[in-house]
Amino acid sequence: MVIRRRGTAREVFTVFLGLGLTSFGGPVAHLGYFRDTFVSRRQWLSERAYADLVALCQFLPGPASSQVGMAIGLHRAGIGGLLAAWTAFTLPSAVALVAFAYGARAVGMDAGAGWIDGLKAAAVAVVAHAVLGMARNLTPDRERAAIAVAGMVGALLAPTAIAQALVIVLAGIAGLLWLETPDQRVDAQDSFAVRIGRGTAAGCLVAFGALLAALPVLAAVTGDGIVRLVDSFYRAGSLVFGGGHVVLPLLQAETVRTGLVDNETFLAGYGAAQAVPGPLFTFAAYLGAFAETVPTAAIGAAIALLAIFLPSALLVIGALPLWEQLRRNPLAQRALMGVNAGVVGLLAAALYTPVFTSGVTSTVTMSVAAVSFVALAAWRVPAWAVVISAGAAGALLL
Helix, strand or coil: CCCCCCCCHHHHHHHHHHHHHHHHCHHHHHHHHHHHHHHHHCCCHHHHHHHHHHHHHHCCCCHHHHHHHHHHHHHHHHHHHHHHHHHHHHHHHHHHHHHHHHHHHHHHHCCHHHHHHHHHHHHHHHHHHHHHHHHHHHHHCHHHHHHEEEHHHHHHCCCCCCHHHHHHHHHHHHHHHHCCCCCCCCCCEEEEEEHHHHHHHHHHHHHHHHHHHHHHHHHHHCCCCHHHHHHHHHHHHHHHHCCCCCCCCHHHHCCCCCCCCCCHHHHHHHHHHHHCCCCCCHHHHHHHHCCCCCCCHHHHHHHHHHHHHHHHHHHHHHHHHHHHHCCCCCCHHHHHHHHHHHHHHHHHHHHHHHHHHHHCCCCCHHHHHHHHHHHHHHHCHHHHHHHHHHHHHHHHHH
């Protein structure tokens, strides 16, 4: 029996704060925690409604697990619930990563520091584990495997943010034309009501597109560093499908290639992001803290964090009123299957560069990466424990 009563933003905040403090393991693990909390124990929505919500958020660009959390908050307590869910789930990891950034600034990001090399080696293991897991689930047949490999080749040959977005678009088209619709039927009683008017939903979708188009122009015209920072992270949040580790190549393009941070700083922070709970997109707060175009590191972190999550909030509010139609549409389902395969290809390309090429630079770092991978894949050691151990090993051996 699913509970249909309306909740409060305070209730939503309390529940999500507990999840934000304890949800280790990345987006797939987060979705498992959400199912246990909101379907099995609290019964805020049905099993089928939750499964379809996850599919919808996979289809939308942005961090899928955070979008699911926003949608559940919106369903439970309106716009206030959405804001409460996002704040409570995001804040713990964002604070931890900003604190790490301050510590890294104080100690100094020496490219030869052993602990940094250990974190970079751990990042190789984490991304490789993610690639294999996603490939197993999202490319189970030869058609989707071919889409993934084509996406990987395209991303390697043209390593730009525009090329990555094009890979996603072409993968969706390939899925639409080439793949078969999964045999799934939607039970009409599994509703997921949100109290959002069509005008509000349409306004959010228009705002999403307008910001995506206008921010690059505004940044080029004004030359303002803060506007450029907003543009970079808003675009990253707008063009990444599936969330989690998939944001790695686009964030690397928007920060390392533009000179916002150096590669060592980027990969060290990415490794540290595996050791904290909550969404991986809070890695943006760490990167924003290193921006030289803002008054303080805390302001840069806040701007980057808000900018990367804003597209998700606009899309969730805009898409949910149309969800009942989308969840039954076979064309949308086929396109989503193709997009997911393309995402695997993008992540495989990122595994090679910059992760492997920067993380494995000696026999010792290769050894640390290999041991870390076995610990993750075979021994099921939590990612945060693997990362901390790799950093310690790097400090001792390198």
